Amino acid sequence: AQSVTQLGSHVSVSEGALVLLRCNYSSSVPPYLFWYVQYPNQGLQLLLKYTTGATLVKGINGFEAEFKKSETSFHLTKPSAHMSDAAEYFCAVTGNNRLAFGKGNQVVVIP
Protein backbone atom coordinates (compact mmCIF):
# COMPACT_ATOMS: atom_id res chain seq x y z
CA ALA A 1 0.00 0.00 0.00
CA GLN A 2 1.10 3.53 -0.69
CA SER A 3 2.14 5.72 2.24
CA VAL A 4 4.02 8.89 3.08
CA THR A 5 6.21 9.86 5.99
CA GLN A 6 6.57 13.38 7.27
CA LEU A 7 9.04 13.81 10.09
CA GLY A 8 8.95 16.55 12.68
CA SER A 9 5.39 17.47 13.54
CA HIS A 10 6.37 21.06 14.38
CA VAL A 11 8.73 23.13 12.24
CA SER A 12 9.84 26.58 13.31
CA VAL A 13 11.34 28.93 10.76
CA SER A 14 12.38 32.56 10.95
CA GLU A 15 10.67 35.05 8.70
CA GLY A 16 12.71 35.34 5.53
CA ALA A 17 14.46 32.01 6.02
CA LEU A 18 14.17 28.87 3.91
CA VAL A 19 11.20 26.63 4.50
CA LEU A 20 11.96 22.93 4.04
CA LEU A 21 9.40 20.24 4.73
CA ARG A 22 10.42 16.66 4.11
CA CYS A 23 8.22 13.98 2.62
CA ASN A 24 9.22 10.43 1.77
CA TYR A 25 6.84 8.07 0.08
CA SER A 26 6.38 4.38 -0.43
CA SER A 27 4.64 3.19 -3.55
CA SER A 28 4.58 0.02 -5.61
CA VAL A 29 3.61 1.96 -8.73
CA PRO A 30 4.77 5.30 -10.16
CA PRO A 31 3.42 7.74 -7.60
CA TYR A 32 1.26 10.78 -7.91
CA LEU A 33 2.29 13.14 -5.13
CA PHE A 34 0.68 16.19 -3.58
CA TRP A 35 1.27 18.88 -1.01
CA TYR A 36 -1.70 20.48 0.70
CA VAL A 37 -1.87 23.39 3.14
CA GLN A 38 -4.47 23.81 5.86
CA TYR A 39 -5.10 27.03 7.73
CA PRO A 40 -6.90 26.91 11.11
CA ASN A 41 -10.51 25.76 10.89
CA GLN A 42 -10.37 25.46 7.12
CA GLY A 43 -10.22 22.69 4.58
CA LEU A 44 -7.16 21.67 2.61
CA GLN A 45 -5.85 23.71 -0.29
CA LEU A 46 -3.74 22.14 -3.01
CA LEU A 47 -0.27 23.70 -3.10
CA LEU A 48 1.22 21.63 -5.90
CA LYS A 49 1.27 18.18 -7.43
CA TYR A 50 3.55 15.84 -9.30
CA THR A 51 2.09 13.43 -11.82
CA THR A 52 4.55 12.93 -14.67
CA GLY A 53 7.13 14.96 -16.54
CA ALA A 54 9.25 17.66 -14.95
CA THR A 55 10.42 16.59 -11.53
CA LEU A 56 10.59 20.12 -10.15
CA VAL A 57 7.07 21.41 -9.73
CA LYS A 58 6.08 24.91 -8.78
CA GLY A 59 2.97 25.69 -6.81
CA ILE A 60 1.11 28.57 -5.32
CA ASN A 61 2.46 31.05 -2.79
CA GLY A 62 6.07 30.58 -3.93
CA PHE A 63 6.34 26.92 -2.94
CA GLU A 64 8.00 24.25 -5.03
CA ALA A 65 8.81 20.57 -4.61
CA GLU A 66 11.15 18.17 -6.33
CA PHE A 67 10.34 14.55 -7.05
CA LYS A 68 13.39 12.34 -6.55
CA LYS A 69 12.67 8.76 -7.44
CA SER A 70 16.05 7.49 -6.25
CA GLU A 71 15.42 8.94 -2.82
CA THR A 72 11.64 8.29 -2.81
CA SER A 73 11.23 11.89 -1.72
CA PHE A 74 9.06 14.88 -2.52
CA HIS A 75 10.33 17.65 -0.27
CA LEU A 76 8.60 21.02 -0.19
CA THR A 77 10.58 24.25 -0.16
CA LYS A 78 10.11 28.00 -0.19
CA PRO A 79 13.12 30.32 -0.32
CA SER A 80 11.80 32.96 2.05
CA ALA A 81 9.18 32.37 4.71
CA HIS A 82 6.36 34.85 5.28
CA MET A 83 4.20 35.15 8.36
CA SER A 84 1.26 34.05 6.23
CA ASP A 85 2.94 30.67 5.68
CA ALA A 86 2.12 29.63 9.23
CA ALA A 87 -0.18 26.63 8.72
CA GLU A 88 -0.37 22.85 8.65
CA TYR A 89 1.15 21.14 5.62
CA PHE A 90 0.28 17.65 4.44
CA CYS A 91 2.06 15.47 1.92
CA ALA A 92 -0.07 12.86 0.16
CA VAL A 93 0.30 10.05 -2.37
CA THR A 94 -2.35 8.42 -4.52
CA GLY A 95 -3.01 4.79 -3.84
CA ASN A 96 -6.00 2.44 -4.11
CA ASN A 97 -8.11 5.22 -5.62
CA ARG A 98 -7.63 7.41 -2.60
CA LEU A 99 -5.10 9.74 -1.03
CA ALA A 100 -2.79 8.55 1.72
CA PHE A 101 -1.77 11.48 3.91
CA GLY A 102 1.25 12.04 6.06
CA LYS A 103 0.78 13.17 9.65
CA GLY A 104 1.43 16.77 8.73
CA ASN A 105 3.87 19.51 9.67
CA GLN A 106 2.78 22.47 11.75
CA VAL A 107 4.84 25.41 10.51
CA VAL A 108 5.46 28.29 12.88
CA VAL A 109 7.03 31.45 11.48
CA ILE A 110 9.07 33.48 13.94
CA PRO A 111 9.19 37.23 13.31
Next chain:
Amino acid sequence: GAVVSQHPSRVICKSGTSVKIECRSLDFQATTMFWYRQFPKKSLMLMATSNEGSKATYEQGVEKDKFLINHASLTLSTLTVTSAHPEDSSFYICSAHTGGVAYEQYFGPGTRLTVT
Protein backbone atom coordinates in the same frame (compact mmCIF):
# COMPACT_ATOMS: atom_id res chain seq x y z
CA GLY B 1 -12.23 25.96 -10.92
CA ALA B 2 -12.64 22.82 -8.78
CA VAL B 3 -14.47 24.48 -5.91
CA VAL B 4 -16.09 22.42 -3.18
CA SER B 5 -18.45 23.88 -0.61
CA GLN B 6 -19.73 22.52 2.68
CA HIS B 7 -22.72 23.52 4.71
CA PRO B 8 -22.97 24.30 7.52
CA SER B 9 -19.53 25.53 8.52
CA ARG B 10 -20.37 25.15 12.19
CA VAL B 11 -23.15 23.30 13.96
CA ILE B 12 -23.98 22.70 17.57
CA CYS B 13 -26.49 20.01 18.39
CA LYS B 14 -27.77 18.23 21.45
CA SER B 15 -26.83 14.69 22.28
CA GLY B 16 -29.21 12.21 20.69
CA THR B 17 -30.17 14.37 17.73
CA SER B 18 -29.08 13.97 14.13
CA VAL B 19 -27.26 16.48 11.97
CA LYS B 20 -26.76 16.60 8.22
CA ILE B 21 -23.72 18.05 6.48
CA GLU B 22 -23.81 18.85 2.78
CA CYS B 23 -20.89 18.74 0.38
CA ARG B 24 -21.24 20.26 -3.06
CA SER B 25 -18.94 20.46 -6.07
CA LEU B 26 -19.75 23.88 -7.50
CA ASP B 27 -18.13 23.90 -10.92
CA PHE B 28 -17.54 20.26 -11.81
CA GLN B 29 -19.22 16.91 -11.58
CA ALA B 30 -17.84 14.55 -9.00
CA THR B 31 -18.55 10.87 -9.40
CA THR B 32 -16.63 10.25 -6.22
CA MET B 33 -16.57 12.22 -2.99
CA PHE B 34 -14.78 11.47 0.24
CA TRP B 35 -15.60 12.18 3.85
CA TYR B 36 -12.84 12.73 6.38
CA ARG B 37 -12.74 13.34 10.08
CA GLN B 38 -9.98 15.36 11.64
CA PHE B 39 -9.16 15.38 15.33
CA PRO B 40 -7.31 18.33 16.88
CA LYS B 41 -3.70 18.53 15.71
CA LYS B 42 -4.10 15.29 13.78
CA SER B 43 -4.08 14.24 10.17
CA LEU B 44 -7.22 13.41 8.22
CA MET B 45 -8.93 10.10 8.81
CA LEU B 46 -10.82 8.80 5.81
CA MET B 47 -14.30 7.74 6.88
CA ALA B 48 -15.89 6.71 3.63
CA THR B 49 -15.85 6.98 -0.12
CA SER B 50 -19.09 8.15 -1.65
CA ASN B 51 -19.97 7.15 -5.21
CA GLU B 52 -22.84 8.74 -7.07
CA GLY B 53 -25.77 6.40 -7.36
CA SER B 54 -24.35 3.62 -5.24
CA LYS B 55 -23.71 2.77 -1.63
CA ALA B 56 -20.81 4.39 0.12
CA THR B 57 -17.73 2.37 1.01
CA TYR B 58 -16.86 2.76 4.66
CA GLU B 59 -13.41 2.41 6.18
CA GLN B 60 -12.80 -0.19 8.81
CA GLY B 61 -14.07 0.89 12.20
CA VAL B 62 -16.52 3.49 10.89
CA GLU B 63 -20.12 2.75 11.82
CA LYS B 64 -22.19 2.94 8.66
CA ASP B 65 -25.44 3.12 10.61
CA LYS B 66 -24.19 6.09 12.55
CA PHE B 67 -22.62 8.01 9.69
CA LEU B 68 -25.11 7.87 6.84
CA ILE B 69 -23.78 8.95 3.48
CA ASN B 70 -25.87 9.73 0.43
CA HIS B 71 -24.52 10.74 -2.97
CA ALA B 72 -27.70 11.40 -4.88
CA SER B 73 -26.28 13.56 -7.66
CA LEU B 74 -22.99 14.32 -9.35
CA THR B 75 -22.62 17.52 -7.34
CA LEU B 76 -23.97 16.66 -3.91
CA SER B 77 -23.05 14.26 -1.15
CA THR B 78 -24.44 14.38 2.38
CA LEU B 79 -23.18 13.01 5.67
CA THR B 80 -25.73 12.52 8.42
CA VAL B 81 -24.49 11.91 11.93
CA THR B 82 -27.31 10.03 13.63
CA SER B 83 -27.96 10.01 17.36
CA ALA B 84 -24.97 12.21 17.90
CA HIS B 85 -22.91 11.96 21.08
CA PRO B 86 -20.22 14.28 22.44
CA GLU B 87 -17.50 11.94 21.17
CA ASP B 88 -18.75 12.65 17.64
CA SER B 89 -17.65 16.26 18.04
CA SER B 90 -15.00 16.86 15.44
CA PHE B 91 -14.05 18.64 12.24
CA TYR B 92 -15.55 16.92 9.21
CA ILE B 93 -14.13 17.60 5.76
CA CYS B 94 -15.35 16.42 2.40
CA SER B 95 -13.48 16.28 -0.85
CA ALA B 96 -14.31 15.55 -4.45
CA HIS B 97 -12.39 13.75 -7.12
CA THR B 98 -12.20 15.66 -10.37
CA GLY B 99 -11.78 12.58 -12.52
CA GLY B 100 -8.14 13.17 -13.34
CA VAL B 101 -5.82 10.21 -13.59
CA ALA B 102 -3.82 11.43 -10.63
CA TYR B 103 -6.88 11.09 -8.44
CA GLU B 104 -6.31 14.49 -6.96
CA GLN B 105 -8.96 15.73 -4.64
CA TYR B 106 -10.34 19.16 -3.93
CA PHE B 107 -11.49 19.84 -0.41
CA GLY B 108 -14.38 21.65 1.16
CA PRO B 109 -13.82 24.17 3.95
CA GLY B 110 -14.91 21.75 6.65
CA THR B 111 -17.71 21.58 9.21
CA ARG B 112 -17.10 21.96 12.92
CA LEU B 113 -19.57 19.74 14.78
CA THR B 114 -20.05 20.20 18.50
CA VAL B 115 -22.38 17.86 20.35
CA THR B 116 -23.47 19.05 23.78
